[in-house]
Amino acid sequence: MSASTLNSSIKLSQWFPIANWIKSYNRTDLGSDCFAGIITAILLVPQGIAYAILAGLPAQVGLYASILPPLMYVLTGTSRTMSVGPVSIAAIMIAAALSAPQVVSHGDPLINAMVLAAETGLILLLMAVFRMGTLVNFISHPVLTGFTSGAALLIITSQISPLLGIDQSHCGMNWNCYLDALLTMNSSTVIIGIGSIIALLLFDKPLGKLLQGFGFKQAWITAICKSGPLLVVIGGAVGATYFLDDQQTVKTVGAIPPGLPVISLSGFSADTWGLLFPSAAFIALIAYVESVAIAKVTARLRRQRIDPNQELIALGTANLAASVSGGMPVAGGFSRTMVNFSAGAVSQIAMLVAAVLLAIAVSFFTELFSNILKASLAAIILVAIAPLVKVRSIINIWIYDRADALAEMGTFGGVLILGIEQGLGLGIAITLLGYLWRTSHPHIAVVGEVPNTEHFRNIERHTVATWPSLLLIRVDENLTFANAGYLEDYIYQEIAKRSGLSHLVLIFTSVSYIDATALETLENLIISLRNSNITVHLAEVKGPVMDRLQTTDFVDKLSPGEVFLTTHQAAHRLAKS
């Protein structure tokens, strides 16, 4: 192989991670993947329809988003088992974005959903170009939990009317109206809705345990249990059609156009792009954070690696695919991925199988899907989403870290009261402010020598030796604009407490970085203390820090102060002088 071929093959596998594993793919793998793909497809049909309706879109949009986007991910993603398609949290974000009054007045929600997917895709690709995958770190876990809990609670409340067959959309803040709406509850719908929930709960763990008791294989248990949603949907539709007198009043999904989605690029207006951009940015952020989290969980169980930047590319491409094929923004779905994984998927071929099955379903069976009851879908969403509301986590975090707990509560409350995007923005802002507040109060200690050793410890926690002419201060954090003022105040306070001081040694064991603000503060400190006849010295300065200080005239300004290798050397030389 020549160097250039080698080079291009490296590039190919970098952009299309599928090239890494497809060579060693064998028949056993194919068997496992086909099985897992079928199971996931069975879950995808009701989920796709349910999440499209949750997003305020026609049912077929969710199905379309389950065909081309996962195929793009098959080619470009680094997770072998993640199932990309419509997901619940993104769906409610889409619903919020598309229902904003100024967006509604800008035409067809179908077109708007495609614009949103296109923007989400482009934002993800831009993040990839600038290698901004680390941006997601700025959403801390408490904020993410608070956000998911809040969004899940919003989803739950949104499903009450389809579950009970009532319409309270016109009620606003009029509570009596909700009560009146509740009285119009349709008993057939309620029976189907509540029945579906009970069936789904039974299908989950109890049925699994029962089958385990009968000695079924784990893969088959997964297959049977995870077909619960499909069976509930079929059961509901059949029940409503054949056994109910008042079938007209039980709402169905309604007509779904048969056939594959048409690839199109038309209908994009600059106005809509501008209006939807902020929402797309939030959807991209959440889609990426959730997907990478899911991908990492499954990858680690099999000791595989996820490349976060390649995931940006893969999810970006998937969302662009969703846009041109009439879909909605997509992401990695947690429940589907776990189903795919535990059904034994070894590679993205499973998702290829699922996508082909979805394509067949959309081509030939849409007439059947139109009989699906909205109450059944509401039950599926409720059972899937309820575990995401984690109120206990706030209590646990409160015990460990108040600032994190406040961020989580702020996000949760913000999502419920201010809106989904506003809540997320609030949570991020609280985290950043808390973070800055904390780093602006670094840990600093006055230290002394542990007798008969070369160790120096905090004078407040240990019995140590000190010298009246010498003050030893250890700074336990990098020095930046955020904490330079605090350090300065601390030093002046400690100096004010002492008389007869002639040397101050700053111990930089934990300092890996000094920014321009902190450098200037140190220089001012040195000059100002020299006026008070106190010489400043440094000790234990790390190599890279010293290298950078040497690009400036800092060492001249420090003089006659010195840079000592160890605190021990500094103490023994200065204490005697």
Next chain:
Amino acid sequence: MSASTLNSSIKLSQWFPIANWIKSYNRTDLGSDCFAGIITAILLVPQGIAYAILAGLPAQVGLYASILPPLMYVLTGTSRTMSVGPVSIAAIMIAAALSAPQVVSHGDPLINAMVLAAETGLILLLMAVFRMGTLVNFISHPVLTGFTSGAALLIITSQISPLLGIDQSHCGMNWNCYLDALLTMNSSTVIIGIGSIIALLLFDKPLGKLLQGFGFKQAWITAICKSGPLLVVIGGAVGATYFLDDQQTVKTVGAIPPGLPVISLSGFSADTWGLLFPSAAFIALIAYVESVAIAKVTARLRRQRIDPNQELIALGTANLAASVSGGMPVAGGFSRTMVNFSAGAVSQIAMLVAAVLLAIAVSFFTELFSNILKASLAAIILVAIAPLVKVRSIINIWIYDRADALAEMGTFGGVLILGIEQGLGLGIAITLLGYLWRTSHPHIAVVGEVPNTEHFRNIERHTVATWPSLLLIRVDENLTFANAGYLEDYIYQEIAKRSGLSHLVLIFTSVSYIDATALETLENLIISLRNSNITVHLAEVKGPVMDRLQTTDFVDKLSPGEVFLTTHQAAHRLAKS
């Protein structure tokens, strides 16, 4: 003295720091303060008028802002020598705020300036209540320098037309129009303007050196040199009145209403308050940052202390006083404070003297002030502001720290291109993003034992002993949401490079804090590595960190992993097992 009297006296001196020093105040102090007060008042008159006009307000507004606000600061401020009143940077921010189209359409600029001062004052007091003085740390020195340079450059360009007696305010982006305007230059104005600049430059250092050569006392040198602006103003006015033929075309300040300002609270509309709020927030921030910086410089020269939170109260009160007495937002002025300081001021009594002199001037001499030439004021502003444009600082910072240099350039360019507030906002955003980016890439090292010692060092920088079954990783930063993902990736990469590993020891020497996100990441790491038969241990965990970990079930999750006191203990026990 009973406990309650003692308590109330502590409170009194806390709220009114004047109580701390007024008891020991003596006649010598009074002499020095009177002298310094007179000098500062001589500077205050032209500065007050100049900065009011710079802010787009009538001249008297600047004079009013030099009377009541410094009196409030005398009572409440902790700096003994700071001169509070109109300042140039705030003036251009006020000009920008008041000239926004939607603000202009909301009535009288005089009322708007008072609203702005009231809001600035209230924001500062709110910051004091929530002890948010540390918020100013989020403006790094490079951002502040970039901001000051940009604002100073804007001020300089704004002074070209009064200096040359031209009017190009209608030109917009039409460059030919500027050229045409330049040709309408008024020669008398140009002579007075340029002449004033030359006189001011001579009055500054050259005259000082000359007087020093003659053996004058330093205080008198300051007195004579700092009367330059007043003499330039008088010279210009006299020259224009008596020696010029075309005196009508040389613009003067114009009629100033005589008498003290009237205290009033009327004319505030909710609309204006809302419109001006963001500008007030930026002005409050900059007023506070600049004032505290100035106060600290002079306080340290005399080993006095500044209480940043009390400064928020004092500046807040001063701005409220400016608002009710027909003034404009105020802050500590650098040049005036240095003049006051070097003229020998020992306490705020100097500012009391200056304020009384200003009150007398406003009561009896406004007719004289109305003859002051705009060209003279432009010259005063230009000479005062030119040294604030520090382009060299960008180059110096670029060598030391690219991120800081980018923030400085972004702020500088942002102020010039996007606007004053936008530039400052951009600079703060760049600093925060850079800071987060950096802390999200912490320093982490794989360490080994320095032979025959108990020290452990970076394997890449030192010749150290390692063990195949044991990986020792030292984390050099606090663990937070910002770097938890990076640490996780680092650890998995290092593990992937090695085979036969059975123990991983995380050395927490530099870790003072672990947030909820990092804790969760560590827990997931422990569980995930256990699946790969690698046990995670900790070493050198600080007391406070361990205390907090013990409020959770972390230690149970770590088990059978242990927490070792020292890396040495960990290495020797685990390497043998």
